[in-house]
Amino acid sequence: xxPQLVPHSVPLAAAxxxxxFFILTYSANFLVDxxxxxxxxxxxxxxxxxxxxxGFATTSPELAVSLLAAINGKPExxxxxxxxxxxxxxxxxxxxxxxxxxxxxxxxxxVLRTTGLFLIAxxxxxxxxxxxxxxxxxxxGCSGGATACVGRxxxxxxxxxxxxxxxxxxxxxxxxxxAADSADSADSAxxxxxxxxxxxxxxxxxxxxxxxxxxxxxxxxAVQLGWLGVGVxxxxxxxxxxxxxxxxxxxxAGASPAIIGLTVIAIGTSLPEIATNIAASRRxxxxxxxxxxxGADILNxxxxxxxxxxxxxxxxxxxxxxxxxxxxxxxxALMLLLARHRHRLDRWKGWVLASVxxxxxxxxxxxxxxx
Numbered sequence: 001x002x003p004q005l006v007p008h009s010v011p012l013a014a015a016x017x018x019x020x021f022f023i024l025t026y027s028a029n030f031l032v033d034x035x036x037x038x039x040x041x042x043x044x045x046x047x048x049x050x051x052x053x054x055g056f057a058t059t060s061p062e063l064a065v066s067l068l069a070a071i072n073g074k075p076e077x078x079x080x081x082x083x084x085x086x087x088x089x090x091x092x093x094x095x096x097x098x099x100x101x102x103x104x105x106x107x108x109x110x111v112l113r114t115t116g117l118f119l120i121a122x123x124x125x126x127x128x129x130x131x132x133x134x135x136x137x138x139x140x141g142c143s144g145g146a147t148a149c150v151g152r153x154x155x156x157x158x159x160x161x162x163x164x165x166x167x168x169x170x171x172x173x174x175x176x177x178x179a180a181d182s183a184d185s186a187d188s189a190x191x192x193x194x195x196x197x198x199x200x201x202x203x204x205x206x207x208x209x210x211x212x213x214x215x216x217x218x219x220x221x222a223v224q225l226g227w228l229g230v231g232v233x234x235x236x237x238x239x240x241x242x243x244x245x246x247x248x249x250x251x252x253a254g255a256s257p258a259i260i261g262l263t264v265i266a267i268g269t270s271l272p273e274i275a276t277n278i279a280a281s282r283r284x285x286x287x288x289x290x291x292x293x294x295g296a297d298i299l300n301x302x303x304x305x306x307x308x309x310x311x312x313x314x315x316x317x318x319x320x321x322x323x324x325x326x327x328x329x330x331x332x333a334l335m336l337l338l339a340r341h342r343h344r345l346d347r348w349k350g351w352v353l354a355s356v357x358x359x360x361x362x363x364x365x366x367x368x369x370x371x
Contacts, residue, residue: 006241006244006245006247006248007248008248008251008252009248009252010248010249010252010253013245013248013249013252014245014249016241016244016245017241017242017245017246017249017264017268019241020238020239020241020242020245020268021238021242021268021271023234023237023238024061024064024065024234024235024238024239024242024268024269024271025061025271025272025275026234027230027231027232027233027234027235027238028060028061028231028235028272029231029272030227030228030230030231030234031060031227031228031231031232031234031235032060032231033216033217033224033227033231034217034224034225034226034227034228034229034230034231035056035228035231036216037216037217037219037223037224037227037228038221038224038225038228040216040224041216041220041221041224042221056299056303059296059299059300059303059304060231060235061235061239061268061269061271061272062081062082062085062269062270062299062300062304063303063304063307064235064236064238064239065077065078065081065239065242065243065265065269066078066079066081066082066304066305066307066308067307067308067311068236068239068240068243069081069243069246069257069261069308070308070309070311070312070314071311071312072243073312074243074246074247074257075308075309075311075312075313075314075315075316076256076257076258076261076314076315076316076317076320077243077246077247077257077258077260077261077265078261078304078305078308078314079130079150079258079261079305079308079314079316080256080257080258080259080260080261080262080265080266080316080320080324081261081262081265081266081269081304082300082301082304082305082308083262083266083300083305083324083325083328084261084262084263084265084266084267084324085266085269085270085273085296085300085304086123086296086297086300086301086328086331086332087262087266087324087327087328087331087357087360088266088267088270088273088274088357089270089273089293089296089297089300090293090297090331090332090334090335090353091331091334091335091353091354091356091357091360092267092270092274092353092354092357093270093273093274093277093293094277094289094290094293094335094345094350094353095350095351095352095353095354095357096274096277096278096350096354097277097278097280097281097289097350098281098289098345098346098347098349098350098353099347099350099351099354100278100281100282101281101282101284101286101345101347101350102282102284103284104286104344104345104346104347105281105284105285105286105289105290105344105345106286106287106343106344107286107287107290107339107340107343107344107345108287108343109340109343111287111290111291111294112336112339112340112343115291115294115295115298116294116336116339116340118165118298119294119297119298119301119332119336120329120332120333120336122158122161122298122301122302123297123301123328123329123332124329125161126150126158126301126302126305126325127321127325127326127328127329129150129154129157129158130148130149130150130154130321130325148315148316148317148318148320148321149313149314149315149316150305150309150313150314151309151313151314152309152310152313154306154309155305155306155307155308155309155310155313156306156310157306158301158302158303158305158306158309159302159303159306159307159310161302162298162299162302162303162306165298165302242265242268242269246260246261246264246265249264253369255368255369256316256317256320256368258316258317258320258324259320259364259368259369262320262324262364263361263364263365270296273292273293273296276289276292277289277292277293280292286344286345289345290339290345293335297332323364323367327360331353331356331357331360334352334353334356335353338352338353
């Protein structure tokens, strides 16, 4: 934990936030590149790289900011950042991707039946854990009173659920990969037989790691570790400045730090998801865009809220929980309903989601900054 470095001035704190977001975004890119590079050089399974490692790395801004906020004694910023990031991802990042897409994005119904339903379940569970069924007592780290609390017991339950989910996804991907490999092998054998009967030869199979290799920076393991180290250091430093700036803005505006987390910090830490979805949507990869959002939502709810609560129980005003969690549930449900409708994401659906985010942001500013 660094000493207070951000001056108590709204313009200066806002300028620090802009600079910290810039550093955070680039540092997160270095972190992702380094993590994937190390895993690739050490021949770690691509399934693990894609589902576990890249997932952790791409949400490193949210995780770093939330953990540092919790450690610094401001866990309400952590909760606001996590919940706000889900709203930003679903109603802004995905919406912008849909709007800029050249054609309507197709949606895999299987993704909605599995990951979509799981997301709804964990979103509802997190809301219940934050209030109606919170575990009381000192063991949980909650003092009670007029605040809602996500304590260490709830945090542990969320993290455990996340690892169960990861195990299920990895096992499912392995089964899918084996089935695809078996089908490819049968097709290749038939092609070889046809080629041999025609006097031809079989072409060598392409190295399935080539696609991943294109995204790995040059250099050996030491170089990849260097990029990883630069990314981690940059993310930590930028996150510290973000947390301090959020505290200054909250004090000067007379608002709860959780509200700063729900709005300003959530938008900044979600910049990687926004950029990824715009890029994927422009190329017509609807499943990739939606999958990125669903995965980020699950990480925010289970991993980031859970880890932050384990570090420091999150106590926040009940009115903040009563406002933010229903909005999160409503936005997630709307996003999934729009995706299920005809299993495609048309441009008008993007405008609907973007309009919902504008209403949410305006209402947040009015209720917590103006009234």
